[in-house]
Structures are given as structure tokens and as C-alpha cells.
Amino acid sequence: MTAGPVALVGCGLWGSNVLRDLVDLGAEVVVVDPDLAVRRRAEVAGAVATCADLDDLGPVAGAVVATPASRHVEDVLALVQRAVPTFCEKPLATSRRDAHRIRDAGVGTVQVMHVWRHHPAIELMGHLAGEGVVGEVTGLRTTRAGWTSPRVDVDAVWTMLPHDLSLGLELLGRVPEPRGAVADVVGGRAAGLWGMCRDDGAGGSWLVADTSTRVGERRREVRLHGSDGVVVFDDREAVVRVERGRGRRPEVEEWTPDPEPALRRELRRWLAHLDGAAPPKSSVDEAVLVVEGVLALRELAGLVDG
16 A cells, blocks of 8 residues: 555546546545546545645645646646656657656656556467467557547547557567558548558568547457467457467467456556555656657658647
């Protein structure tokens, strides 16, 4: 248990899930949100106190930032100035300048909530690959699709693509070099992006990401390719599959991942960090790599950020 309360800055659609899990994990949570109705709902959901602004926040052991992405730099820097250990929702920022400002101020203080890096199925995939079950890992293919997005301050690419580039860090050990991208633009706003990243040289890893908010059925699939087979997770299923063999149909083995939800898993690890354990994934430096990767693919697709 942490030595004091933790702050939750922003308690909207996603922040309410963060509050639920923090309370379930035994944390005393102080919610910071300018919306009175949101603060009242947070109190009903278990917050021990609320306030409208960070200026009104008392001493806390740490803070989770779950405000809209366009506010991250302002909120995170305010917490860093107070030396508050901060766990910021992805993306860290939506510009190189802001990402670098946070990195320069917050090394050792800021971690970023790339929740898919904590997904039990993804961690199982990494373990299986590390055991050599599909030979030498060569690349990663991800599909992340659904219909529309609740975010209004950023487009679908900023909402979805950071997840997939963070999986490059988790499963390949890096984000390969962005090489090409095509955006699906509707009404002047990106609704999806197909991106390809590849390292140079023999044995260079690749990453192909397909993100879209114009698919009627929600789908999340991760395929880790190796020289001898593929490790697959589709979140519509409860298993991780290994597909191998040279026949007309693959030989399939299945593993069942830990059932703990990814968000609860990463928050549990962050609370343990506040008590002295190692910091959770991802570091601020890793988060900057993801932001830079998203920006590079956006530029390749002709998307211009203001």
C-alpha cells in the first residue's frame, strides 16, 4: 500500500476505469477534474476527495494523468515541478517539442501508460518467442479496428497507433524505422492509417500496423512472425496460438494467458513502484520513441499536425 493518497488527473471515459481499478487495488484516490458532475461521480465510485484544479491538490504519493492527450504536457509538467511521480496515459504528447520537454524534465519521474505492453497475452507472446518456439523473430503485424472513436481532441491515428508502436518495443525490442504510410482521411480528419516500419540490413525487423475507425466489428489482433512460425493473439479469443509447419494447414498449439486485465495489471505495478519496486513499462524515453514514430508515419502519410 502506498504511503499516501494518489491523484487521478482527469476522470472521463478512460479515467473512470483507472479510478475503478485504483480503488479495487486499495489505493486512496484524489480525483482532479474541472467538471463538477464528474467529481460527484468519482466520489460515488470511491474517490476519497476531489478538486477542480491541480493548484488545489494537496500532497500525494503519485499521480495518474488521464486527461485528453492535448493536455498532457501541461498537466505532466505541473506534476514534475512538484516532484510527483507521474504515470501518464498514452500518447505522452502529440508533438516532438512537447514530448522532449516532458522527457527533459521528467526522466526518472515519469512513466507512460502503454497498456498493451502489460497485457498478459502480449507478455505471454514475448515469453514464447523468447523460448524460441517460432525460431528467429522477424516482424510484427497488428490490426486495431472499430467504428468511430470517443476522442475529440486528437484523431484516430493518435488514439490507436501508439499502442502498436509500443508493441514493437515490447515484442521486437525497438520501433523499426518508419518507411511508408497511407492515411484514410474523412472530412479532413484521419480515420485510420496503414503504416510500415523496417530496419535496414539482413535480419532487420519489420512492423506493419493497420489502424482504422471505419470497421464495423471491433478487432484487435497481434501476429509475431518468426522464421519457423507465428505467435498470434486475437482479443476475441481467450488464448495465444502458435502456428507452425509446412503443410497446407498449420500445426496449432494454444496457451491460456493470465486473466488479469491489462489496465489493472499496469496500475498494480505502478503502485508497487511507489512503494519502492522497479518502475513499470514504459519509460519516458521509450514513450518519446513512440511519439516520434507516430509523427514520422503521419508525415509519410501526408498528415500535417498543427
